[in-house]
Amino acid sequence: MKKVGRTISLGFALFSLAATNAAQEPKALPLPDERYKTDILLVVAHPDDEGAATPYLARALDDHKRVAVVFGTHGSSGANEAGAEQAAALGAIREIEARNALATLGITNVWFLSGTDTASQNVLQSLANWDHGVSLEQLVRLVRLTRPEIILTFLPGTFIGEDHGDHQASGVLATEAFDLAGDPSVFPEQVAGPTKRLEPFLENLRPWQPKKIYYFPDADREDIFRGKGPDYSVKEISKSSKQAYWRMALDSFRAHQTQAKSFLDRVAQMDEAQIEKMATSDSFWTESLHFVLGKSLVGGRTTGDIFEDLTAGMIPFARPEVPPEPGRTDQWNFYAEFRRAHGLANLPHPEPPEIALQAPGTLVIPLWIRNRTAKTQEIVLSTALPAGWTTQSGAGKFTLAAKQVAAARIEVNLPAPAENTGKKPEPQEISVHAESNGQSIGEIKLRVELRKRALPQ
Numbered sequence: 277m278k279k280v281g282r283t284i285s286l287g288f289a290l291f292s293l294a295a296t297n298a299a300q301e302p303k304a305l306p307l308p309d310e311r312y313k314t315d316i317l318l319v320v321a322h323p324d325d326e327g328a329a330t331p332y333l334a335r336a337l338d339d340h341k342r343v344a345v346v347f348g349t350h351g352s353s354g355a356n357e358a359g360a361e362q363a364a365a366l367g368a369i370r371e372i373e374a375r376n377a378l379a380t381l382g383i384t385n386v387w388f389l390s391g392t393d394t395a396s397q398n399v400l401q402s403l404a405n406w407d408h409g410v411s412l413e414q415l416v417r418l419v420r421l422t423r424p425e426i427i428l429t430f431l432p433g434t435f436i437g438e439d440h441g442d443h444q445a446s447g448v449l450a451t452e453a454f455d456l457a458g459d460p461s462v463f464p465e466q467v468a469g470p471t472k473r474l475e476p477f478l479e480n481l482r483p484w485q486p487k488k489i490y491y492f493p494d495a496d497r498e499d500i501f502r503g504k505g506p507d508y509s510v511k512e513i514s515k516s517s518k519q520a521y522w523r524m525a526l527d528s529f530r531a532h533q534t535q536a537k538s539f540l541d542r543v544a545q546m547d548e549a550q551i552e553k554m555a556t557s558d559s560f561w562t563e564s565l566h567f568v569l570g571k572s573l574v575g576g577r578t579t580g581d582i583f584e585d586l587t588a589g590m591i592p593f594a595r596p597e598v599p600p601e602p603g604r605t606d607q608w609n610f611y612a613e614f615r616r617a618h619g620l621a622n623l624p625h626p627e628p629p630e631i632a633l634q635a636p637g638t639l640v641i642p643l644w645i646r647n648r649t650a651k652t653q654e655i656v657l658s659t660a661l662p663a664g665w666t667t668q669s670g671a672g673k674f675t676l677a678a679k680q681v682a683a684a685r686i687e688v689n690l691p692a693p694a695e696n697t698g699k700k701p702e703p704q705e706i707s708v709h710a711e712s713n714g715q716s717i718g719e720i721k722l723r724v725e726l727r728k729r730a731l732p733q
């Protein structure tokens with residue numbers, strides 16, 4: 277008992293020591309199950325998303341790192357290339373495909389949250405459809421169970437690119453779990469010890485603070501990610517398989533029959549030289565992997581190796597350092613608030629915000645309008661658009677009662693994108709102005725790229 281206090285700290289369970297018999301052999305207290313301890317926890321949205329990181333995971337496994345994976349959904353929507361099953365049945369198949377894909381690398385600690393697919397670029401729709409709170413509780417549990425040193429996930433942000441809302445949601449949840457799993461006041465029933473031998477409710481996990489979080493972008497804007505984290509070549513040869521890492525990733529991807537049977541059937545007919553030719557002509561397989569450092573609680577250079585400056589063992593819980601609220605603003609921007617709340621000041625993001633949309637189609641711009649004055653005010657909303665774009669609804673005169681905040685929305689008709697001009701499509705800038713009593717009270721700018729195909733806004 278003498279040593280207790282400085283080197284070991286005790287919770288309120290101390291009283292139970294009074295009942296032990298000093299003459300007995302000391303009995304080791306049960307510890308967390310080492311089979312689930314991981315170095316890297318990959319958090320993604322859909323079966324096959326792991327492909328964004330598999331060449332790096334294969335490399336990390338060569339270095340004897342332990343890897344676990346969490347999928348936010350079962351990927352139950354979309355076309356089935358391999359059979360007739362759809363919806364929940366397709367999700368059941370895709371769970372096995374994802375497990376098999378990861379098993380080819382030797383990764384078997386794989387879990388699925390209860391989120392469901394959401395076909396949009398709007399992260400808030402995905403979070404709503406995933407039961408945000410439920411998914412977060414599940415993910416915090418898995419972080420406490422797997423005790424990762426590193427979390428790898430999609431970059432939470434809005435960009436021109438595929439920018440799937442579910443991918444963003446996995447990055448949002450992973451960031452939240454990074455900041456919450458070490459806090460014993462968060463989901464405390466998970467860290468509470470058993471009150472009976474067959475405890476049915478309390479989980480007896482320990483809080484766990486991961487050390488670094490890295491992101492991979494789901495966007496085309498490579499320019500703003502360069503130099504923000506380490507790059508890994510996928511062409512190096514694995515010590516264990518004697519194959520290039522991209523080749524191991526391709527072998528792993530073969531499990532995803534429902535998503536890519538036609539492609540995989542073609543690959544199955546190829547010899548090694550043809551596979552090599554196919555992969556080197558498609559940068560998807562052989563391009564280096566870029567990661568963006570979200571934050572590190574243990575130092576290390578931004579572009580240094582992911583495991584740089586990491587030492588084994590627990591680190592204390594670190595509440596994110598939140599910079600003071602920026603000057604009074606009438607704009608609510610989810611990701612600006614998110615970056616501030618999670619201490620991600622250096623996370624790359626486009627200014628002004630940008631999006632790629634299918635056209636012809638409609639762009640919806642949601643607005644918040646605040647009246648700080650003591651009387652009802654008249655507000656005029658107007659847009660400035662490129663030639664051929666028109667305001668469908670939402671512009672004009674409105675009134676807003678004293679001291680109130682109200683939501684409005686503007687809809688813009690998008691023309692078809694220009695036919696093959698030979699040039700890369702350029703995003704165009706649009707703006708929305710709000711005026712009251714002849715004075716400007718706010719302006720929002722947005723860059724929009726028109727595409728033949730894109731996820732819904």
Ligand SMILES: [Zn+2]
Pocket residue numbers: 321322324325440443
């Ligand atoms: Zn996906």
